[in-house]
Amino acid sequence: MIRQDLVGKLVGRGKAAEQVCVKLSSTRFIARTEWVKLKPHEQQFLRCWAAGAAAHTSILVGRAAATAHGMWVLPRTFEVEMANPKGRVPRHSQRPSGVTYRRIVVPGMDITALGQNDEVKLTTPVRTAVDIARWHGAKEGVVAMDSLFCGKLDEFKGGVHTELEETIHRLSGNRGIEQAREAFGQLSMLSESPYETLVRLLLRRFGVVVQEQMRIGNYRVDLLWGQLIIEVDGSVKFEQDAQRVAQQHIHRENQLREAGYWIIRITPTEVWADEEKVLLRIIEAKRRSEKIGPASVEALPAW
Structure with a gap:
């Protein structure tokens, strides 16, 4: 099922009160009858999307951002990763269930938005792939980086490669950057699946x-x-x-x-x-x- 169709299954609080629903975030719900029909990766996508759509200042990062972008993500299940771009982390009592916060500063050039009304803020695909390598190891990083090239015309692949290299250079000195460099050295522009x-x-x-x-x-x-x-x-x-x-x-x-x-x-x-x-x-x-x-x-x- 395409992502747009999945997002269309989400409802707000008003509609949720009219039927038995699964709560995915403070503002997004889905009918239980629809939820049980979904494949695990579709459910994971909606968890990430719902968390991002409910956030006021935080953005999706790492595996959650990759899932929202439709990139390849290695683990089948994971906690939704989010961050406040200014580097602030909410108290544990204020964090939604199933959400992990990263204490990182994210510049505007690394942030984009998805949805008809740009309701989901998240890191760009390239920044997302680099962060996955930094936080989760080179193997996951290679999988994420490879996915950036899949389906792209050859004339656009060079630009993606350059953007990855420049992003890694900008993040020099940050935790895990060596793992990102290792992943970059092993990526392929030809892979067609994780x-x-x-x-x-x-x-x-x-x-x-x-x-x-x-x-x-x-x-x-x-x-x-x-x-x-x-x-x-x-x-x-x-x-x-x-x-x-x-x-x-x-x-x-x-x-x-x-x-x-x-x-x-x-x-x-x-x-x-x-x-x-x-x-x-x-x-x-x-x-x-x-x-x-x-x-x-x-x-x-x-x-």
């Missing part, structure tokens, strides 16, 4: 730098290590007309195998459950790929 990013980082820790979004014949593959194709699949790929999509995948894989490549598929569930097991699966698949002889079709950068 799970591709996680698998790429997993292999990097093993000392393997894979090729991304390479073209083999008429097909583009997620990750390529020699003659091993690593496909990171999500359920979204199969939600629409599953039978037709499955047949297309079979045909695609047959073509790639006949071109001299070995294929391994990794699911998000596997990545979440046990990264080391995923790594061992990939290493074993790499060994097998080395026994099938040279490829008949060269892998080239995506068109």
